[in-house]
Amino acid sequence: MRMVLYELAGRDNFRFSPPCWRTLMALAHKGLAADERVPVKFSDKSPIAFSGQDRIPVLSDGDTWVADSFEIACYLEDAYPDRPSLFGSDRGRAMSRFVNEWTQDLLAPGLVTMLVRDEWDHVHADDRDCFRQVREQRFGDTLENLQAGRDHRVHAFRERLAPLRASLNTQAFLCGESPAYADYIVFGLFQFPRCVSAFPFIERNDPIYAWRETMLDLFDGLGRQVPSYPV
Amino acid sequence: MDWPASNLATTCDGGTAMLAGHDGKLIFTSEKRMAITVFELDGIDEVRFSPFCWRTLMALKHKGLDDFGRVPVSFRDRSPIAFSNQDRIPVLVDGDHWVNDSWEIACYLEDAYPDRPTLFGGEMGRAEALFINAWTQQIQNPGLINIILWDAFQAVDPADRDWWREDREKRYGSLEIYQNGKDEKLVSWRQSLEPMRVTLGEQQYLGGETPAYADYIVFGTIQFARCVGQYDVLEPGDPIRDWCERLLDMFDGFARQAPTVTT
Numbered sequence: 252m253r254m255v256l257y258e259l260a261g262r263d264n265f266r267f268s269p270p271c272w273r274t275l276m277a278l279a280h281k282g283l284a285a286d287e288r289v290p291v292k293f294s295d296k297s298p299i300a301f302s303g304q305d306r307i308p309v310l311s312d313g314d315t316w317v318a319d320s321f322e323i324a325c326y327l328e329d330a331y332p333d334r335p336s337l338f339g340s341d342r343g344r345a346m347s348r349f350v351n352e353w354t355q356d357l358l359a360p361g362l363v364t365m366l367v368r369d370e371w372d373h374v375h376a377d378d379r380d381c382f383r384q385v386r387e388q389r390f391g392d393t394l395e396n397l398q399a400g401r402d403h404r405v406h407a408f409r410e411r412l413a414p415l416r417a418s419l420n421t422q423a424f425l426c427g428e429s430p431a432y433a434d435y436i437v438f439g440l441f442q443f444p445r446c447v448s449a450f451p452f453i454e455r456n457d458p459i460y461a462w463r464e465t466m467l468d469l470f471d472g473l474g475r476q477v478p479s480y481p482v
Numbered sequence: 483m484d485w486p487a488s489n490l491a492t493t494c495d496g497g498t499a500m501l502a503g504h505d506g507k508l509i510f511t512s513e514k515r516m517a518i519t520v521f522e523l524d525g526i527d528e529v530r531f532s533p534f535c536w537r538t539l540m541a542l543k544h545k546g547l548d549d550f551g552r553v554p555v556s557f558r559d560r561s562p563i564a565f566s567n568q569d570r571i572p573v574l575v576d577g578d579h580w581v582n583d584s585w586e587i588a589c590y591l592e593d594a595y596p597d598r599p600t601l602f603g604g605e606m607g608r609a610e611a612l613f614i615n616a617w618t619q620q621i622q623n624p625g626l627i628n629i630i631l632w633d634a635f636q637a638v639d640p641a642d643r644d645w646w647r648e649d650r651e652k653r654y655g656s657l658e659i660y661q662n663g664k665d666e667k668l669v670s671w672r673q674s675l676e677p678m679r680v681t682l683g684e685q686q687y688l689g690g691e692t693p694a695y696a697d698y699i700v701f702g703t704i705q706f707a708r709c710v711g712q713y714d715v716l717e718p719g720d721p722i723r724d725w726c727e728r729l730l731d732m733f734d735g736f737a738r739q740a741p742t743v744t745t
Contacts, residue, residue: 342603345690346610352677353617417616418609427609 252313253286257299259307260290261373265478267446269358270320271308272439272474277324277432279470281334285310293374294381320439321351324432337432350425350433353414354440361408362443362452364390368398369448405452412459419458423465430469438466442474449480516577518547521563523571524554525637528741531709533622533702534584535572536737540698541588543733545598557638558645584702585615588695601695614688614696617677622703625674629667630712632660637710637743668715675722682721686728693729701729701737711743 256278259268266272278284291298291307299309302318309318310326317326325344328337338344367386371394374382383394390397415425415437424430425437441463444452453460467475520542522535542550555562560569566580573582574590581590589608592601602608627634631650635657638646647657654660678700681688688696704726707715716723730738 336606339606340603341690342600342607342694343610345685345694346607346614346688346696348684349614349677349681349688349696350610352680355680356677413620414613414616417619418613421612422609425609425613426606428605431606433610433613 254283255287255289255311256285257289257291257307257309260375262375263478265373265446267370267373267443268307269439269443272442273320273435274308274310274323275473276435276438277327277337279473280337280431281327281331283331293378295377321348339431347433347436351436354436357411358440360390364397365401365404366398366444366448368394373447401450416458419462430466434466438463438474445482446477446479449482451482518542518550519553519575520550521553521555521571521573524556524639526639529637529709529743530740531634531637531706532571533706536702536705537584537698538572538574538587540701540737541591541601541695543736544601545591545595547595557642603694611696615699618699618703621674625671626703626707626715629664629671629715630707630710632657633710633712679721682725687725693732697729701726705737709740709742
């Protein structure tokens with residue numbers, strides 16, 4: 252079946268959307284690859300108009316389409332049960348949903364506002380006005396002001412990663428001895444700063460940094476071989 | 483007093499299970515299962531509020547190991563667990579084998595009783611439960627402790643209070659300051675539970691359609707608050723409180739029937 256992935260894309264092929272990264276990693280974990288990857292802009296979501304909703308990514312697989320990265324992971328797990336499991340079991344799937352919500356909670360607004368000006372630098376040229384307007388309206392300040400002071404705010408962000416750090420002090424991956432979907436959920440979050448900013452969100456002596464390096468090497472460096480900053 | 487663990491193994495439930503060898507390693511056996519005993523912290527009027535003990539109690543119930551014995555241990559006098567050469571509670575004794583640390587106990591039960599309902603749902607589930615264990619630690623301490631430390635003190639047996647005050651004040655400063663500012667602290671604490679709240683909007687339990695060890699981990703923390711008379715740290719109508727009610731109903735209301743401080 253023909254598989255098409257609709258993903259958010261910025262200027263010069265910068266791809267920094269956490270949910271899109273989750274789906275890319277989930278596909279690779281299943282040994283699958285989209286036949287076509289369609290870039291979608293913030294300001295023009297007409298490529299996914301067929302889905303009747305505006306969330307990205309959207310995965311189209313033959314006659315079926317799915318939106319929302321977690322739903323896509325569930326779809327892949329159920330549609331391709333003979334390939335490596337993303338969740339391990341229904342219990343693993345349920346707990347992965349918690350990891351998904353924990354990660355989402357870190358992203359908005361905490362991480363988003365610390366990166367919002369850098370992100371603007373990387374959106375598609377056609378998206379710059381739209382992006383600035385929507386974000387400034389949502390957070391009630393200019394992109395420049397929103398991002399200011401992140402040198403201090405990043406400490407609180409790093410502290411909030413304590414549960415992840417504690418897990419990785421005990422085991423190689425969030426999912427145990429080898430990576431699975433919960434790892435991709437959090438990895439997707441960290442691809443966002445890495446693909447838009449030279450700001451060091453994770454310190455090099457943090458066990459999370461070593462884990463992320465391993466994640467970047469997976470699937471022939473799928474996460475590493477994209478336009479990004481070596482942080 | 484030093485209780486040799488092996489002396490505790492006196493009754494059987496007729497089942498077939500694994501037993502522990504004297505070197506602590508598990509061995510397969512067709513002998514009848516030995517008795518399980520949990521050493522748990524005891525408070526005033528039999529109020530047992532230790533969140534870690536609750537995790538272990540619920541895990542035992544989940545596994546259907548209903549006939550376990552419960553030995554109360556006071557905060558100041560841990561001699562009942564002297565056999566373990568350490569002072570952390572809970573301690574679970576199963577035949578000749580003992581385990582401490584609620585996480586290690588859950589892993590032990592999962593591995594020793596593989597034919598009974600699973601706590602984790604496989605190795606990947608176990609790994610993810612460990613993450614939830616770490617998340618809960620953050621929610622509980624400093625989060626909840628910061629709000630209910632004074633209330634917990636009121637639930638300590640008067641005979642233990644001097645010991646408790648000295649021990650806790652080393653870590654947290656004067657207990658009296660925890661009587662104040664609870665409302666403001668509650669706002670951010672409740673906010674910190676948001677990932678769980680959203681998850682419970684999608685599914686009945688952290689473990690999915692039925693509870694699993696991940697649920698008992700967080701439940702232990704809420705039951706701690708509930709036992710010391712502070713169940714209202716969760717507002718009525720909060721999906722997390724609804725989830726907690728479902729867990730209180732489980733196992734014939736086992737956790738609901740436990741003594742609590744009345745306020």
